[in-house]
Amino acid sequence: MDLIIKGFKEAAKILLSLDSQVVEITKLTLKISGSATLVALLIGIPLGLFLALYRFPGRRLVASLINTGMGLPPVVVGLFLALLFWRSGPLGFLEIMYTPFAMVAAQVVIALPLVTGFTMAAVGALDPDIILQARALGASKAQALLVVLREARLGTLAAAMAGFGGIISEIGAVLMVGGNIKNQTRVLTTAIVLETRMGRFEAAIALSIILMTLSFTVNYLLTTIQQRGSNNWPRRYLR
Amino acid sequence: MDLIIKGFKEAAKILLSLDSQVVEITKLTLKISGSATLVALLIGIPLGLFLALYRFPGRRLVASLINTGMGLPPVVVGLFLALLFWRSGPLGFLEIMYTPFAMVAAQVVIALPLVTGFTMAAVGALDPDIILQARALGASKAQALLVVLREARLGTLAAAMAGFGGIISEIGAVLMVGGNIKNQTRVLTTAIVLETRMGRFEAAIALSIILMTLSFTVNYLLTTIQQRGSNNWPRRYLR
Amino acid sequence: MAAPLLKVENLKQIYSGSTILDIDSFELNSGEPTVIFGPNGSGKSTLLRLLALLERPSAGKIFYGESEVGPKNSLFFSREVALLLQRPIFFSSSVRENIIFGLKARKVEKSRIEEGLKEVALLFKLESLLSKRPHELSGGQAQRVNLARAFILKPKLLLLDEPFSALDAAIREELISSLKRAITKTSQTTLFVTHHREEAALLAKRMVVMLDGKIVQDGGVDEVFTKPAGLEVAKLIGIETILHGRIEERLGELAKVIVDGGSFIVDVSGAPGNEVTLFIRPEDVFIAKERVSSSIRNWFEGEIVEVNSLGRLFLLTLNSGFHLKAMVTGLAREELGLDVGAKVWAGVKSSSIHAVKE
Amino acid sequence: MAAPLLKVENLKQIYSGSTILDIDSFELNSGEPTVIFGPNGSGKSTLLRLLALLERPSAGKIFYGESEVGPKNSLFFSREVALLLQRPIFFSSSVRENIIFGLKARKVEKSRIEEGLKEVALLFKLESLLSKRPHELSGGQAQRVNLARAFILKPKLLLLDEPFSALDAAIREELISSLKRAITKTSQTTLFVTHHREEAALLAKRMVVMLDGKIVQDGGVDEVFTKPAGLEVAKLIGIETILHGRIEERLGELAKVIVDGGSFIVDVSGAPGNEVTLFIRPEDVFIAKERVSSSIRNWFEGEIVEVNSLGRLFLLTLNSGFHLKAMVTGLAREELGLDVGAKVWAGVKSSSIHAVKE
Amino acid sequence: APAQKAKPANENLILSTTTSTQDSGLLDGLIPIFEEEYGYKVKVVAVGSGEAIQMGKDGNADVLLVHSPADEETFMNEGFAGERLAVMHNDYVLLGPENDPAHVKGMKVAEAFKAALDKGAVFVSRADNSGTHKKELKIWAEVGVTPSGANYLESGQGMGDSLTLASEKGAYILADRGTYLSMKGSLSLVILTEGENILFNPYHVMTLNKAKFDKVNHEGAADFVKFITDPKTQDFISKFGTGEFGQPLFYPDAA
Numbered sequence A, B: 001m002d003l004i005i006k007g008f009k010e011a012a013k014i015l016l017s018l019d020s021q022v023v024e025i026t027k028l029t030l031k032i033s034g035s036a037t038l039v040a041l042l043i044g045i046p047l048g049l050f051l052a053l054y055r056f057p058g059r060r061l062v063a064s065l066i067n068t069g070m071g072l073p074p075v076v077v078g079l080f081l082a083l084l085f086w087r088s089g090p091l092g093f094l095e096i097m098y099t100p101f102a103m104v105a106a107q108v109v110i111a112l113p114l115v116t117g118f119t120m121a122a123v124g125a126l127d128p129d130i131i132l133q134a135r136a137l138g139a140s141k142a143q144a145l146l147v148v149l150r151e152a153r154l155g156t157l158a159a160a161m162a163g164f165g166g167i168i169s170e171i172g173a174v175l176m177v178g179g180n181i182k183n184q185t186r187v188l189t190t191a192i193v194l195e196t197r198m199g200r201f202e203a204a205i206a207l208s209i210i211l212m213t214l215s216f217t218v219n220y221l222l223t224t225i226q227q228r229g230s231n232n233w234p235r236r237y238l239r
Numbered sequence C, D: 001m002a003a004p005l006l007k008v009e010n011l012k013q014i015y016s017g018s019t020i021l022d023i024d025s026f027e028l029n030s031g032e033p034t035v036i037f038g039p040n041g042s043g044k045s046t047l048l049r050l051l052a053l054l055e056r057p058s059a060g061k062i063f064y065g066e067s068e069v070g071p072k073n074s075l076f077f078s079r080e081v082a083l084l085l086q087r088p089i090f091f092s093s094s095v096r097e098n099i100i101f102g103l104k105a106r107k108v109e110k111s112r113i114e115e116g117l118k119e120v121a122l123l124f125k126l127e128s129l130l131s132k133r134p135h136e137l138s139g140g141q142a143q144r145v146n147l148a149r150a151f152i153l154k155p156k157l158l159l160l161d162e163p164f165s166a167l168d169a170a171i172r173e174e175l176i177s178s179l180k181r182a183i184t185k186t187s188q189t190t191l192f193v194t195h196h197r198e199e200a201a202l203l204a205k206r207m208v209v210m211l212d213g214k215i216v217q218d219g220g221v222d223e224v225f226t227k228p229a230g231l232e233v234a235k236l237i238g239i240e241t242i243l244h245g246r247i248e249e250r251l252g253e254l255a256k257v258i259v260d261g262g263s264f265i266v267d268v269s270g271a272p273g274n275e276v277t278l279f280i281r282p283e284d285v286f287i288a289k290e291r292v293s294s295s296i297r298n299w300f301e302g303e304i305v306e307v308n309s310l311g312r313l314f315l316l317t318l319n320s321g322f323h324l325k326a327m328v329t330g331l332a333r334e335e336l337g338l339d340v341g342a343k344v345w346a347g348v349k350s351s352s353i354h355a356v357k358e
Numbered sequence E: 001a002p003a004q005k006a007k008p009a010n011e012n013l014i015l016s017t018t019t020s021t022q023d024s025g026l027l028d029g030l031i032p033i034f035e036e037e038y039g040y041k042v043k044v045v046a047v048g049s050g051e052a053i054q055m056g057k058d059g060n061a062d063v064l065l066v067h068s069p070a071d072e073e074t075f076m077n078e079g080f081a082g083e084r085l086a087v088m089h090n091d092y093v094l095l096g097p098e099n100d101p102a103h104v105k106g107m108k109v110a111e112a113f114k115a116a117l118d119k120g121a122v123f124v125s126r127a128d129n130s131g132t133h134k135k136e137l138k139i140w141a142e143v144g145v146t147p148s149g150a151n152y153l154e155s156g157q158g159m160g161d162s163l164t165l166a167s168e169k170g171a172y173i174l175a176d177r178g179t180y181l182s183m184k185g186s187l188s189l190v191i192l193t194e195g196e197n198i199l200f201n202p203y204h205v206m207t208l209n210k211a212k213f214d215k216v217n218h219e220g221a222a223d224f225v226k227f228i229t230d231p232k233t234q235d236f237i238s239k240f241g242t243g244e245f246g247q248p249l250f251y252p253d254a255a
């Protein structure tokens, strides 16, 4: 208990002093996980839409692969990407191992199934005639798809949150392909692990608080968008 | 590349030999993550239903907290639970640190926000009158809630998959509170990390393959249930 | 006297601050087919939801038989009722599963479920659609499924919210007559909402008219159709001629009423000078080439200014100082040459003019 | 001659293996209000979806004006059309946003959107509902929003799939007459589906009857109502008396037809011995206490066996060897004492009996 | 050798140790023997030296097996420890790429460090307060250099991961011989400097102060000390790894 309280005190100190090291790490974390989330959304949402809206042979298999991709262990992702990116690996010539780029790549791989899978689920649960309705009023295909996304926003924004939350808090993959190199690839999670291994639990707690504050802030904003105007429920049918 | 091929060969060997050590680790992994998923579903689904169906002051805040909980870093969960469970911590007297029980607890904490958040999103996206319709035909409240869950199954099963997939592949928390103790708390992810650290990449790859096979199998089964009869989409409105 | 099947006292429903429903009292006896009639937004669907015990009222009491409905017995009583929703929602399973949903919820045994299914599938012509999914149905087919899943329950009280919408004319008429037979035979109590006068007249004996959440008239269908309680009700039941006037003199039971452009002998109480509104249904106006001697007291000569086809019935507008609408058959129209510009006589019986003092 | 607004050739739609729609050809000219009539599941909604270019047909061509519709111009032409869906879906935003959705999609400027909104809000009595959310509306209010969001687009072609369902009688009638005015004034081409004969007769000039995915009759509304193309159409348009018989002898233009229980003089071609079906609309049967001398050729004496109220019109069933249905007004019923058991005479003009050779 | 003992009062024993003992596989060999002979169930928690010692300070472990002499002494001086006994040692080696871009081969290790950094070659430091890291800092202190710069990479990871990083970057790194030997196959690093006194890497076992910690399993800790310093065990250690690597990974010190 003592330790926890001490941790919070230390956290407050570190936060208030705005340690430049900590600020750098935080910035890098946001940059990496932010861009990874963005990339995952840019690929995952159209992909999820496509899988939900079109029927083609093998669709169910692809859906299964996407869903099982949600269980892709970050360590495994890290390991496989490392095997690819290492000098000895087939993509070694790119020289991206131990760079933020490699970390973004790993995080995209982790977030993509989440975003795709949940977009698919959310869109698939809509009334299919929503597209018909939009088109009947003159929406173009693109406009109709936007309507679909807007109506599915509870799910897709939850997907974005799960994706962002999953990768900003992830350690296995970034450690493997990033290497936790100070000033280069050290992000909040890897820093937390390092502090913990060094037995500096207060510092670890302080960094955890920063990490959580970050992910809380982003997800709070997204929740606000998500829940906006979603007061459909409830009538009083269950009281 | 070489390494990857060697890895797969080694993996095949280990898998075929049914190494008793590996079997034990696999069983433990399934037991821990399976029961954690179950607990998370048992708490998360009712909670998600409640949050989606009832309006009360502060609901939006709780929803935000749940959603941001999706970004709870496993390392942080691990660290905080460790601080609680260690002998020096407030719950030290329970003596559950470095036991499977502690690992289940940590994984429940990680999976719960996912399950709750996505159940909430999936149910919230349904037509609210679905309950009215079920009750109008004589369903009891419990039966009406079951109908709601069945109609929201695309989302809730995706939530179950994300939850299970997230925790079976998670390392930060189980390492911290489980300790990767041989024959006691060593699970697939911690074993993979250990093998990697020891430079035994083939073994690490072999274990990764087992882990992925496991999570693939479970999620494939769930996808099959999820997609059963969900051929609402599409009519041909977008061709 | 036996308690009515259903009784309601001071029932109120308030949504986001505005009172949607406010009913002092309402009773329903077993086996009395009743229709609720009222403009859009008058609270009909809300009332049905409350009677089916699906919502908690903001205030008021509901009795089934002798018992007041409360949290303890509400599931029991809600299963004695089936409500057909105006906007149905289908569960994403087969048509078959949708139809037997209510019986399954009541844990009825399999063989009886199959029996019931067969019966309603026949009645609503759903045999070939049972294995389809609801979104593959046409609008009318879907409504038939909606009907089937309420009827299969054979509840003590059937609440039907616009049950015939989307049905084609042939099926609608067939269904109405078989329903009528079923209602009389099994004395299944039915309370339904419709916006079509013929459906109301064909099926119901009693008519409850709602306006703005309140019951404004409650009586026999004939009574409502002949003596609507006010202007809005009159419009709703299709009275096209509404005239304002003043009693000039009393003629015993009857009175002479002056309107702008003419005068009527009507059956109304009140002293000379009293203001009255006259309601005249187009079906009650008799059109002839010349004034014929009969019990008809009011005769007007006029020119036809508009003719509207309603299929093979025609709605004429006659100008005889004031505008009078009359309904004639295609046959009469041909025989009498009732086209725009034709001069004809119109007769209205005193007893079929509904006069309301203002 | 100018190209029709819309032309369709060999249009087919196949869902999961079964042919839902199969139309050889269909044309629609500007400013010609047309109704599609047909039983449930006959493919009406499917046809409208295809005409609105929302689905790809399995086969066939659609022309708008001179141009065949293809992937390149389909967005353009789909924006010249607005389709009101039978089962509307509302977007989870305000009523206001729902109404202006189509204009926004077309990137119409704000001030014109506001104008349009004002106009339809007035027409459909939605002023007080604009800031509500769709799920807070009553059934009829929702349908009015559905109407408003199609009408605000002022498209060249308006496709309406059961536009008046759920509307209360007063609003329905008001709307129909204002629509009628608008259609004639702006020569807005309108193609609509309804299951109510009066709505069809009131609004449309042309009537297209569909059965099983095919167009089986296409002509003036009056023509379809008087000369239905077959048994099913006859039932659909409310012909209650359908008799099978055989031509006994020719009487010049006319022929004497023997049916089970009696005989008719009808206007039909064909040699003696030919089988014919006679369709008699209840509105075309004249009821009198005794046979009156007039141009009516067919007279039967019979007994009233059933009386059904349709409000203030009544449907009588007469037994005079065969069953004959007749429609009378409440007035006539009272005057003539037309109750079950009464003996009366029924007259039917030769010209109003529709005879079809089998 | 002690005879089979009676079942201990508290059979759970938490051994907090550094990753090198676990990663080398030594504990996987020793612990089952100890459990068998003494009847304990051992929880081996392999963490960084810093965390291991901190766990001792908090009483969250029962016995420590670590290799960070300076920290161990502070730990003793602050009164946390019971006894502290030498168990074994191995040594550190300076590794680098085969082509040795900074030409440090043959230099004294401290000189070599300085030369590598000065010539702009990449040097990987674990920078995690581990025993190895502490040793590295001590060597830097010898030449009076505070290492920094873009070519001084602080990996913040364990030995194995840092070795992989160094190998990938073609960098110089200080490593313990045991881990190097066990990972040699997957690394392109060779030994450039070895055998100096300063590279000596001793492992000690420590128990905790009975007076300070009441929940700690002191009896078990004592048994573990007895076991690990037992000649038989020491013999096991001296042979461990000879089969696989041609030389032992650790040299016994307690005999």
Ligand SMILES: Nc1ncnc2c1ncn2[C@@H]1O[C@H](COP(=O)(O)OP(=O)(O)OP(=O)(O)O)[C@@H](O)[C@H]1O
Pocket (backbone or CB within 6 Å): A235, C015, C016, C020, C038, C039, C040, C041, C042, C043, C044, C045, C046, C047, C086, D135, D136, D137, D138, D139, D140, D141, D166, D168
């Ligand atoms: N959730 C809600 N929040 C606010 N107002 C509501 C809500 N639900 C219904 N209303 C309002 O309550 C009134 C009554 O609605 P109700 O559905 O009972 O009307 P109705 O008589 O069935 O009308 P219709 O003939 O159009 O079906 C309407 O004015 C409607 O706008």
Ligand SMILES: Nc1ncnc2c1ncn2[C@@H]1O[C@H](COP(=O)(O)OP(=O)(O)OP(=O)(O)O)[C@@H](O)[C@H]1O
Pocket (backbone or CB within 6 Å): B235, C135, C136, C137, C138, C139, C140, C141, C166, C168, D015, D016, D020, D038, D039, D040, D041, D042, D043, D044, D045, D046, D047, D086
């Ligand atoms: N997705 C689908 N899969 C299979 N059959 C379908 C599908 N959609 C419609 N159908 C069938 O196509 C037929 C025509 O449907 P459509 O909706 O066009 O009928 P409709 O004439 O509009 O009928 P209604 O008057 O009931 O609205 C129906 O028999 C319906 O069951």
Ligand SMILES: [Mg+2]
Pocket (backbone or CB within 6 Å): C044, C045, C046, C086, C161, D138, D139, D140
């Ligand atoms: Mg309603």
Ligand SMILES: [Mg+2]
Pocket (backbone or CB within 6 Å): C138, C139, C140, D044, D045, D046, D086, D161
């Ligand atoms: Mg339809």
